[in-house]
Amino acid sequence: MTTPLRFGLFGTGRIGQVHAASISASPRATLQWVCDPFVDGARSTAANYGGRATAEPADLFAADDIDALVIASPTPTHVDLIDRALDAQIPALCEKPIDLDIARVDALRAKAAASTQPVVLGFNRRFDPHFAELQRRVAEGEIGTLEQLSIISRDPAEPPAAYVAVSGGIFRDMTIHDFDMARFFLPDIVRVTARGANQFSSAIADAGDFDAVVVTLEAAGGELVTIANSRHSAYGYDQRFEAFGSGGMLQIGNIGPSVITAHTASLVEARVPYHSFFLERYGDAYRLELEAFIDTIAGEPSRSPGFEDGRAALILADAAEQSARTGRTVDVDLNL
Amino acid sequence: MTTPLRFGLFGTGRIGQVHAASISASPRATLQWVCDPFVDGARSTAANYGGRATAEPADLFAADDIDALVIASPTPTHVDLIDRALDAQIPALCEKPIDLDIARVDALRAKAAASTQPVVLGFNRRFDPHFAELQRRVAEGEIGTLEQLSIISRDPAEPPAAYVAVSGGIFRDMTIHDFDMARFFLPDIVRVTARGANQFSSAIADAGDFDAVVVTLEAAGGELVTIANSRHSAYGYDQRFEAFGSGGMLQIGNIGPSVITAHTASLVEARVPYHSFFLERYGDAYRLELEAFIDTIAGEPSRSPGFEDGRAALILADAAEQSARTGRTVDVDLNL
Amino acid sequence: MTTPLRFGLFGTGRIGQVHAASISASPRATLQWVCDPFVDGARSTAANYGGRATAEPADLFAADDIDALVIASPTPTHVDLIDRALDAQIPALCEKPIDLDIARVDALRAKAAASTQPVVLGFNRRFDPHFAELQRRVAEGEIGTLEQLSIISRDPAEPPAAYVAVSGGIFRDMTIHDFDMARFFLPDIVRVTARGANQFSSAIADAGDFDAVVVTLEAAGGELVTIANSRHSAYGYDQRFEAFGSGGMLQIGNIGPSVITAHTASLVEARVPYHSFFLERYGDAYRLELEAFIDTIAGEPSRSPGFEDGRAALILADAAEQSARTGRTVDVDLNL
């Protein structure tokens, strides 16, 4: 057994906790440093999962006992922390999005491309075992030539208004996962058409954002992708995916907390509602995402989405926003 | 198009109405005579579906305008009416059971066997399109050698006490359908083991009958059949069937009134309860049963269960009763 | 029982046969006249289902024994035949579309609106028992406020090139059913966005048509509708529908020819492929469509889509075509 990689972690909010737990649980990783300007968060995380706590990012870049970084701090800090990780030549896993401003992403792009150390993006859904199996089976040709993807993705409940305000809007915050999932199957998206609506949330409307959107993507080979989102779902986290090809279709329905079906005088074949929290649905995906990052660091052919994937998803989100606001289809070239 | 067959119908109770409607709806049949000692029932049935009404069975056997008979009168009349149909050389479809007393059935057996005109039994489930498809696919070898059948059959609600009193008991009244379905796949049953219980109905217990039973049948090739019955089911008519073989399994789940699945904050993937009445589930089967009878009369290779099938089901019911009462497995020989 | 309505039928092609059979099978209708310029088709249809045959439409309008018309002749004849039915004050059921040219439809609009006799359109899917149940349950508020519809509709196989050439294009020929289904739930569509692709058929591409399309509709209340179509489907006729609301979701999956699930060493829980022909899926709908038309003629509140519905569907098809060709969302006002 090889020596575990020593991780530094930025950010100890909800998603930071997820990564701390994954690092702690992996036999191939240990948590060495935890950084959060709210140093109490850093301290309690370190107490739970190991490592030293600090409020100062500089402490981590100055340390000589860090093999890899996880950046789970707020979005505005991502570009700077990636930049410093590149300078320090430390492999980094950064939560999505890289930034809400494509100009800031582009400014870092050449440097990321030139780096000998990996920068990978936290698009965890690629590592969900079910989606990963679907992608593999499509790639193996089980349904012939891929023609259409249908993605339905609805959150259990709308986020707090404070979160909406800094989220960058539904396309950059929520649909971005679906953009990356589409690119998991069809990397070369060339055209984006989107529509948005305000169906139920006055808070989201007041923030100038949509609470439901529909997006059509077109890939270079003429493939069509539909994405339907809503910021609420009475029956729990709605996460469905299907791939349609010349030879057939592969489908993943919702996965809930129970497999038991109930039959009563009211209803039959009924299950309890789907998950009410994304971690219940994607817990495994976060763990496997970390393992894939460790594999990448170990020199295996990387299965992790990289800086270019993070940039591509943001370009698609920007294009969707522009399309929804103007009523026009927007051409994109992710290869430029 | 050939001339429609002219039918005489005995009995205008619930099941008589079903047959009157099937005869009337078929382009190959007309209702010519309707007989019921409650002559008002005969008259209203004739008014609805055609034909002459009478209280006297003799009128039908004396008539010269009857091509076929349906016997849907009470069980105690069946043997006599079949006997007279045999004498009159008129094809007859008789509702199950032939009689509750195997001695009376056996007394008619040789005469039925010698008849040039068919006597067929109303085991309608063989004509349910789903069960018929399952039987065909098993016969075609889709699951290799048949090894096990699992039948679950539960009624929506217990019958009235008056019905229970004359029913002959659950094995002869309800399980008899499952015995015939088992024989649809495995005609040569050689051994019967049964257990009965009183789980919920004091009325049924007071009548000395069981409200739930479990039966194991063994066929000549060592195949095993399990039947589970209950006289009630909160979620509607529960009618399931599966065939297990050396190469796989074929399964029919419950078929309900709606295919829509509902997803709410309470339950997901839920359907409205199954049928609350056997006719909703087996309406097609009754119509197809009549058509098969007409085909048999027309000289086609008969798909209809005959007198011997009616006798076999009763023997199995008797054996089940005996087994449940004595705690002993009972050998049977349906070929004697 | 009232006297059956005497029907005149225009057109004896595939869909004409469907209507002839429905008329013949209904106890409330008889086929009185059959008209087709290919008079042999008219004759054989009359021989099978009743009525007199002619090659001359004028014979029907001159006859004094016709209570209702079914117009199932080629699309270019529809406007003229509706016009003459209006003049003759005979109720008419016309197959979709009214015409491929909205100008010709509009020219007839005021006259149709002023008629005392109904003109109804053959959008049969509204009468599919499953879709009708779904619409009813949504209308009853089972899922709260309706927010999104998702329609997936794929044909088993592409039509012959000769058919494609005169079809008016996929939006006017195929998606038009989905436009009407969307309007069954959300009549007031205000905005159309569409994308088209050429994924597999060089014949369709050569005809300048798309073989796969995706459409987003917006209704007056901000509701979003997604439609995904393909002209082929390896696994059979793919017809799915779901309605998402503030309180939940109702869903109809595919309905195939068999309910049996098979379990083998290769695959489990498997069913035989879905229908390969639209009549297998929508046979009941055609029969119920005719009954609803008869109800409308009898003066009941009409459940049948009318001339305005036919016009609306065509407007949406035109808008979709325009959107797909220009890359712009198209506003529509169906109330003008």
Next chain:
Amino acid sequence: MTTPLRFGLFGTGRIGQVHAASISASPRATLQWVCDPFVDGARSTAANYGGRATAEPADLFAADDIDALVIASPTPTHVDLIDRALDAQIPALCEKPIDLDIARVDALRAKAAASTQPVVLGFNRRFDPHFAELQRRVAEGEIGTLEQLSIISRDPAEPPAAYVAVSGGIFRDMTIHDFDMARFFLPDIVRVTARGANQFSSAIADAGDFDAVVVTLEAAGGELVTIANSRHSAYGYDQRFEAFGSGGMLQIGNIGPSVITAHTASLVEARVPYHSFFLERYGDAYRLELEAFIDTIAGEPSRSPGFEDGRAALILADAAEQSARTGRTVDVDLNL
């Protein structure tokens, strides 16, 4: 965090490996000693999962650093090892069955009952999260009064002949799990009726054993349980369970390796076959079984089946064997 319990493990065959892995993976347990007369097995297990290796059971009972034992050695050793664990006052988890001979079990019964330290039995299925949820929901009254259980349990493939020879027969080796599952819901079984067959395996027939059996259990309240077993299943490990009550039914279908449904020109809604190995289905159950044992040791109300449960399952297996051989229902009293 409390100090991990130090475990001694007897047996390093297949099931011993499972326990070694569970102990090693639990933060509340460490593997301290590994014992197997094939000392190489003990050594390699210790190398993988920790602890000292020995061929001598006496070494473990002499050691002063063992807090708990897992007995996963061959069945004939169980009684002796439990006996010595009782003498040493060390909590023990013993694999099922306690022994194949009820007399040897009974000889140890009083001593086990008198012990202050727990002896628990390895009926892992009680800890399967799905079955445990089902049991909890039934206990909470979701389906009213429990009336019937239906258990279908089929192994993917028959065991090697050498295993069959020492297995004690299908009832004591395979059905024993289903007996315990029945008792998880209905502890007080009072009557056993069983039938056995030889359907496919000449090796099993030659060993004088059955390859397929059907059992009916009756509980003290008149509840009925059906169990259907087969030693092979072409489509993988078939493990289904349903509970029927006065108010409804709860059901667990098969759980396989993939949730993806495939739709092709051959079959639709199809999944890849179920698991081909029991560990894939019950891996979680083994881990949770160990945790429950640790909870029991920690003084929590025990959720683990105990010595009496192990004895009861064996009594039911003996009764089933007797019933199948004699054709008579066998009364049992598990409370004597």
